Amino acid sequence: MSLAERLGLTVLRRIDPETAHGLALRGLKAGLAPAPGPVTSDRLSVDLAGMALPNPLGLAAGFDKNAEALRPLSRAGFGFLEVGAATPRPQEGNPRPRLYRLAEDRAAINRFGFNNHGIGPIADRLAATPTAIPRGLNLGANKDSADRAADFAQVLRRAADHMDFATVNVSSPNTEKLRDLQGSEALRALLAGVMAANKRGLPIFLKIAPDLDDTALADIAAVAGETGIAGIVATNTTLGRDGLRSSHRDQTGGLSGRPLFDRSTRVLARLSSLTDLPLIGVGGVGSAEDAYAKIRAGATAVQLYTAMVYDGLSLAVRIARGLDDLLARDGLTAAQAVGKDRDRWL
Structure with a gap:
């Protein structure tokens, strides 16, 4: 990290x-960010x-909700980006304050509530900003929608020509x-509607919660296989609060960061044992x-x-280069490492 x-x-x-x-997003758009381009090698591809x-x-959804910093983020070292979540209509989200740092735990709690500009402006920005790496959109539903399942399909239809994949977010x-x-x-009905709207044949992923038991995970794996989606994102934020030290630990919302690692990785490994679909570990x-560890878990x-x-944003480069070193140490490519330690997490 630079000074x-x-x-x-x-x-x-x-x-x-x-x-x-x-302010961080404004700094990105102003060019105040590292821009080495995507880190790659024969092992990492x-x-x-x-x-x-x-x-x-990849960059997870939520950082660039409105697709405002696509160009600098695409040059920050990531292999792919996900923006959003986007809803059909603009949405203010929940009242502020709604984001809390838990510095002692290297975590955060948010209760944003899908605040975004709406799919119209977001799709326009995607169309105007080509990137050298794949980018996707996290699909959401308006809070006051009479048919939330239809919202996901509507967002997909509006932006499909300007993205490489989409993620159905039913886990916020x-x-x-x-x-x-x-x-x-x-879930079966919702995904059927999204797939029917997927005229371009984009890869469609499903993002799930980390707070699901084994029965629910088995059901999700079965539905995912039936509906023809491309893969599963495991996981979103958690409602759990085990072991937190910060004074903000009891705030309402989803917990992300270091305390989520073990829980989300166990869910990832369990899904890896239930489906052959590709998984994205978050x-x-x-x-x-x-x-x-996420890759080796599945x-x-x-x-x-x-x-x-x-x-900082330079973390992306450091992780990608460090991952390349770990793969070289073990004589593996990233693809060959998938699932090597799955049983340790089950």
Whole structure:
């Protein structure tokens, strides 16, 4: 990490978290960010549901909700990007404050509630900003929608020509009853509607919660196989609060960051034993070792977000290069490492 990035993070951490996040995005758009381009090698290159990734490290949804910083983020070292979540209509989300740093735990709690500009402006930005790496959109539903399942298909139809994949997000804990759509019958109907709207044949992923038991995971794996989606993102934020030290630990919302790592990786490994679909591992990734552990637990690719609050955007380059070193040490490619340690997590 450069001295300038270290100083910038020090300043941002003294500001309200959501305001600091907005300033960070403005800095990105102004060119105040590392831009080495995608990190790649023969070991790191991987195929994810037909998409050629220069490396398996992606940016998770939520960092760039409105697709405002696509160009600088595509040059920050990642192998792919996910923006959003986007809903059909603009949405303010929940009242502020709604984002909390848990510095002692290297974590965050948010209760944003799908705040975004709506799919119209987001799709326009995607159309106007080509990138050298695959990028996808996290699909959401408006809080006051009469038919949330239809919202996902509507967002997909509007932006399909300008993205490489889409993720159906039924696992945010911050929209009332959204997680109810993870039930097998509701999920089957929702995914059928999305797939019917997927005229371009984009890879469609499903993002699930980490707070599901083995029966629910088995149901999700079965529905995923039946509906023809491309893969599963494991996982979103958790409602659990085990072992937290921060004074913000009891805030309402979804917990992300370091405390989520073990829980999300166990879910990932369990899914890996239930389906042959490619999996994207998310939750607590903050180092090359974390990314490698997710891959060895069953992930074809991984994503991160919260760790950058503490270690900056240059973390993407450091993780990708560190992952390359770990693979070289073990004489493996990223594809060959998938699932090597799955049984350790079951």
